[in-house]
Amino acid sequence: xxxxxxxxxxxxxxxxxxxxxxxxxxxxxxxxxxxxxxxxxxxxxxxxxxxxxxxxxxxxxxxxxxxxxxxxxxxxxxxxxxxxxxxxxxxxxxxxxxxxxxxxxxxxxxxxxxxxxxxxxxxxxxxxxxxxxxxxxxxxxxxxxxxxxxxxxxxxxxxxxxxxxxxxxxxxxxxxxxxxxxxxxxxxxxxxxxx
Amino acid sequence: xxxxxxxxxxxxxxxxxxxxxxxxxxxxxxxxxxxxxxxxxxxxxxxxxxxxxxxxxxxxxxxxxxxxxxxxxxxxxxxxxxxxxxxxxxxxxxxxxxxxxxxxxxxxxxxxxxxxxxxxxxxxxxxxxxxxxxxxxxxxxxxxxxxxxxxxxxxxxxxxxxxxxxxxxxxxxxxxxxxxxxxxxxxxxxxxxxxxxxxxxxxxxxxxxxxxxxxxxxxxxx
Numbered sequence: 482x483x484x485x486x487x488x489x490x491x492x493x494x495x496x497x498x499x500x501x502x503x504x505x506x507x508x509x510x511x512x513x514x515x516x517x518x519x520x521x522x523x524x525x526x527x528x529x530x531x532x533x534x535x536x537x538x539x540x541x542x543x544x545x546x547x548x549x550x551x552x553x554x555x556x557x558x559x560x561x562x563x564x565x566x567x568x569x570x571x572x573x574x575x576x577x578x579x580x581x582x583x584x585x586x587x588x589x590x591x592x593x594x595x596x597x598x599x600x601x602x603x604x605x606x607x608x609x610x611x612x613x614x615x616x617x618x619x620x621x622x623x624x625x626x627x628x629x630x631x632x633x634x635x636x637x638x639x640x641x642x643x644x645x646x647x648x649x650x651x652x653x654x655x656x657x658x659x660x661x662x663x664x665x666x667x668x669x670x671x672x673x674x675x676x
Numbered sequence: 677x678x679x680x681x682x683x684x685x686x687x688x689x690x691x692x693x694x695x696x697x698x699x700x701x702x703x704x705x706x707x708x709x710x711x712x713x714x715x716x717x718x719x720x721x722x723x724x725x726x727x728x729x730x731x732x733x734x735x736x737x738x739x740x741x742x743x744x745x746x747x748x749x750x751x752x753x754x755x756x757x758x759x760x761x762x763x764x765x766x767x768x769x770x771x772x773x774x775x776x777x778x779x780x781x782x783x784x785x786x787x788x789x790x791x792x793x794x795x796x797x798x799x800x801x802x803x804x805x806x807x808x809x810x811x812x813x814x815x816x817x818x819x820x821x822x823x824x825x826x827x828x829x830x831x832x833x834x835x836x837x838x839x840x841x842x843x844x845x846x847x848x849x850x851x852x853x854x855x856x857x858x859x860x861x862x863x864x865x866x867x868x869x870x871x872x873x874x875x876x877x878x879x880x881x882x883x884x885x886x887x888x889x890x891x892x893x894x895x896x897x898x
Binding site: 485486487488489490491492493494495496497498499500503505506510511513514515518519523564579581582583584592593594595596597599600601602603604605606608609610611612613614617618627628629630631632633634635636637662664669 | 691707725754767769781783847850874883884
């Protein structure tokens with residue numbers, strides 16, 4: 482590893498300093514972004530929706546019918562969501578989300594996307610061989626489970642409502658939310674029974 | 677436009693690079709780029725997300741693959757600042773060089789590169805005050821086209837047959853608004869494809885949200 486700053490890092494800093502001099506950027510703006518996307522906007526928001534849907538059938542029905550209104554009620558912000566659609570996994574159906582043209586992602590409920598979601602491997606292959614890709618990512622689906630892929634090609638954002646694992650009957654909403662992972666809400670992982 | 681960004685179905689990118697845990701920003705400069713993009717919108721360097729996406733699509737294709745997501749954003753935001761007349765390539769390069777950059781470094785931004793007075797796929801009608809052309813259950817065939825401008829019809833789903841499974845109402849039309857033609861609306865539909873009809877060998881269902889100008893009516897889906 483070299484300690485030299487990367488060319489991208491230097492060019493970024495060049496633009497940053499020029500904009501600060503032109504008063505188009507404040508020197509604290511980056512810290513605000515770091516705080517917002519590490520503490521306020523992230524997959525913990527989506528996890529709240531999933532946990533509630535697992536214990537409240539009426540809420541689940543509303544979430545599947547009109548998730549956009551629900552995230553407004555929860556006050557989730559972070560941009561990138563004009564309309565949110567939630568797709569529920571079932572024993573016979575598995576959903577998975579991608580954006581092949583760029584990296585559209587439901588920021589308000591999942592935060593900023595992970596690196597692999599934005600890289601060419603996932604974007605090129607999940608629409609060509611999803612079962613194989615999911616297996617490589619550690620999610621082996623039964624042959625009898627149908628796969629539905631959602632390529633976010635417009636401004637609608639998609640989130641997956643994963644299956645509730647067995648052995649979680651005694652857990653309350655908060656404990657359930659802690660089990661729910663970002664990757665399960667993208668559709669590349671299942672929620673595991675807590676050990 | 678056709679280009680490196682249109683990755684769906686493309687062969688050769690085998691590695692997934694999957695990691696369960698990683699920081700939101702790997703390096704501080706990535707968070708800075710994120711902030712620069714917000715600042716560029718506030719400064720009026722772009723007014724809608726399709727202009728930003730088109731700026732990403734126009735960056736150097738080698739940089740697109742090698743510089744990662746925030747490297748792509750860096751190229752796009754530089755393109756937008758330069759095209760808006762807020763910064764010049766020369767002053768950015770001069771400042772970066774003062775900071776220790778090599779003047780021969782690959783610069784991702786390509787202002788004005790392929791930015792023609794064009795559009796993506798042309799609109800066929802103004803649908804305001806008119807009903808959607810298609811209904812749920814209608815079979816459709818997607819356009820066979822390679823527009824010079826921005827479009828949200830991926831290459832892998834062109835000239836393919838699918839079924840309308842939802843009408844999502846009127847939305848700003850990316851193929852026009854990316855090129856400064858205001859915010860005209862078009863109907864958006866969810867179109868469901870059988871992967872075998874897309875030419876893939878694994879069997880699954882593929883859904884895309886596609887605008888009316890991308891779609892042609894057909895009698896039946898074979």
